[in-house]
Amino acid sequence: MNIAILGNQWGDEGKGHITHHLSKDYDWVIRFGGGANAGHTIYRNGKKYVHNLLPSIDFTHDHIKGFLGSGMVLDLEQLLKEVSTAEQDFPGVGSKLYVDPDAFVVLPEHKETDKANNKHIGSTNRGIGPAYADKVMRKGVRVIDRMNDGDPIIASLSALGVQFKGVLELKEDFESSRLLFEGAQGILLDLNHGIYPYVSCGDATVAGIYAAGFNFVKLDKVYGVAKVYTTKVGEGPFPTELHGDEAESLRKLGNEYGATTGRPRRVGWLDLPALKYACAKGGINSLIITKFDILSGMEEIPVAETYEKTPTSSKDFFNAKPNYVKLKGWKDVKDYNDFDSYDKIWKFVDYIEEQVGVPVDMISKGTSTRDILEA
Ligand code: IMP
Ligand code: MG
Numbered sequence: 325m326n327i328a329i330l331g332n333q334w335g336d337e338g339k340g341h342i343t344h345h346l347s348k349d350y351d352w353v354i355r356f357g358g359g360a361n362a363g364h365t366i367y368r369n370g371k372k373y374v375h376n377l378l379p380s381i382d383f384t385h386d387h388i389k390g391f392l393g394s395g396m397v398l399d400l401e402q403l404l405k406e407v408s409t410a411e412q413d414f415p416g417v418g419s420k421l422y423v424d425p426d427a428f429v430v431l432p433e434h435k436e437t438d439k440a441n442n443k444h445i446g447s448t449n450r451g452i453g454p455a456y457a458d459k460v461m462r463k464g465v466r467v468i469d470r471m472n473d474g475d476p477i478i479a480s481l482s483a484l485g486v487q488f489k490g491v492l493e494l495k496e497d498f499e500s501s502r503l504l505f506e507g508a509q510g511i512l513l514d515l516n517h518g519i520y521p522y523v524s525c526g527d528a529t530v531a532g533i534y535a536a537g538f539n540f541v542k543l544d545k546v547y548g549v550a551k552v553y554t555t556k557v558g559e560g561p562f563p564t565e566l567h568g569d570e571a572e573s574l575r576k577l578g579n580e581y582g583a584t585t586g587r588p589r590r591v592g593w594l595d596l597p598a599l600k601y602a603c604a605k606g607g608i609n610s611l612i613i614t615k616f617d618i619l620s621g622m623e624e625i626p627v628a629e630t631y632e633k634t635p636t637s638s639k640d641f642f643n644a645k646p647n648y649v650k651l652k653g654w655k656d657v658k659d660y661n662d663f664d665s666y667d668k669i670w671k672f673v674d675y676i677e678e679q680v681g682v683p684v685d686m687i688s689k690g691t692s693t694r695d696i697l698e699a
Contacts, residue, residue, distance in 0.1 A: 325349075325544050326503040329612075331510030331528055332548030332602045334556040336582075336589065338614035338688060339549045340364025343380040343506045345696050347388050351501035353379035356393040356536035357526035358508030359430055359455070360402045361448040363583025367691045368413075374583050376450075378406045378421070379506050383414040393536035394426035394491070395527055397455035398467065400477045407484050419485030424536070425468035426490055430455040445522055446558025448584050456515075456525035491537035503541060505533050511548070511602035512641075519638045522560025530607030547685070548608035550599055551615045552625075552672075555589040557582050563644040564592035564628045578618040595628045595646065600680045601635045611682050616669055616689040622653035625672070629679060651675060657689040673699055 329346070331337050344366045347353050360376035367373070368384065377398060379390040392398065403423075410417045434451030442453055458464040470478050471488060478488070491498070507528055512518045514528035527535055530546050553574065556562050566574060571591050574580070580589040602608065619625055628646035635641055651672055654665035673684045688696045 326505075326541055327545045327547060328505040328507065328530060328533060328543055329547045329549060330507035330530065330606055330608065331513075332550040332599060332606065332608060332611065333510045333554055333595075334512045334562075335362070335508075335510040336555055336557070336580075337510060337549040337551050338612075339507060340366050340375065340380040341614070341688060341691065342547070342549055342612055342686070342696065343504065344368075344382050345693050347380065347382045347504060348385045349502065350504040351387060352389050352391055352498065353381045353504045353506055354391040354393055354538075355379050355396055355506055355508065356538070357395040357528065357532040358524065359397040359450060359452050359526070360399045361450045361452045361524060361584060362508035363585075364506075364508075365583050375406065376584060377403050378410065383410065383417050389420045389422065391494070392421075392423045392427060393538075394424040395532050395536040396424075397428045397430050397452055397459070397526070398423070399430040399450065400467075400470065400475070400481070404477055404480055404484075407481060407486060411484060416485070418481075419487070421485070422487045422489050422494065423467055423481075424490050425466065425471060425488050426537075427467050428455055428459050429465045429467060429470060431465065434458070444559060446560075448557075448582075450584070453525045495540065498538070499540065503538075505538075505543075507532070511606035511608075512598065514605070517605040517638065519560050519641045522558065529605060545610050546607050547610050547612050548603055548606060548682070549612045549614060550594075550602075551578075552594055552613050552619055553578070553615070554592045554595050554598070555580050556592075557585065557587055557589050561641040561644065562590055562592055563598065563631065563641060563646050564595045565590055566592050574618075578615060593626045593628060593648070594676075596676070596679045597628065597631045597635055597644075597646070598641070599676075603680060603682050608682060611676070611680065611684045612686040612688070613673065613676065613684055614688040616654075616687055617657050617695070620654060620656055620658075620665075624650040625653045626650055627675075670699070
């Protein structure tokens with residue numbers, strides 16, 4: 325069984341939490357695109373961790389290996405920091421991590437260029453865009469170049485057990501293993517299919533897996549993760565965005581502050597036309613809806629059912645006019661005996677499935693593993 329877990333909105337959907345939970349049933353967790361602009365929040369034994377580059381592996385299980393694929397742009401110093409931190413709590417994890425030598429490297433000047441040039445996009449300033457730009461300009465620096473130059477950071481990573489091997493060197497292992505591909509950002513931030521130019525520069529759709537060289541892999545399921553409301557960091561169109569007090573209260577309830585930058589996230593209601601667009605563009609065949617706990621206690625929950633014009637191009641999100649419906653809310657998802665609340669949640673889920681035309685296979689209602697339920 326091979327699966328992908330992709331972001332179905334603008335990132336921060338809870339992919340890290342879901343990946344962490346499912347990872348024990350897989351042999352490899354593979355990042356294939358993006359870089360340290362990602363912020364994947366994970367809770368292990370009640371302690372909060374944020375991974376920017378490392379896959380969201382449950383390190384309490386020894387058998388899981390991690391791979392950083394060639395579609396990524398890697399800040400090697402950041403990687404060293406993350407591996408060192410992981411080693412403190414989970415000694416030996418370094419030796420279970422592999423880096424594709426064909427991946428590109430983020431240089432200090434890339435971060436400077438981001439700060440100087442990409443304010444209007446709301447970049448995370450991690451040097452992602454400029455690193456990808458150099459790659460496309462055919463003047464990028466790859467991990468293999470750094471290895472050949474005897475970079476001391478590569479040596480430090482190797483000393484921690486990190487191995488530098490490409491997809492073809494590991495192909496036999498991959499072919500006889502269960503693979504979980506962990507997306508970064510979200511389909512609406514994808515360079516090709518997101519809301520250009522307000523996008524990141526990595527691949528957030530299923531295409532990114534193949535672009536990173538995994539052409540021999542058959543994916544049994546491609547999950548799209550979406551929150552039961554919507555958030556966005558950075559600039560660009562956001563059709564269901566809330567403002568003022570309403571926004572502030574949802575932001576507080578959901579603790580919607582960027583895991584990477586600490587910025588307050590923009591917040592709004594669930595946007596079904598956007599969800600549907602992202603499923604179609606991203607190759608999603610199953611949905612996972614998260615954060616049901618955050619909306620607990622609302623009488624009615626607004627949901628954008630349609631736009632005046634159904635989006636078929638990213639252009640259609642500019643000045644989109646959503647039409648809302650109000651669905652019945654639930655009281656308390658923490659109380660398992662509150663059958664009425666669960667009934668309302670499953671009705672809400674049925675409605676999403678019907679509107680989007682993609683099954684919802686899982687939901688999440690909290691940060692612990694037992695808050696993830698099969699639908
Ligand atoms: P960049 O990838 O840092 O250049 O940022 C480009 C846009 O994507 C900005 O609006 C960022 O806020 C957004 N972005 C990049 N990575 C993430 C992420 O992991 N979660 C949410 N937004 C992101
Ligand atoms: Mg995030």
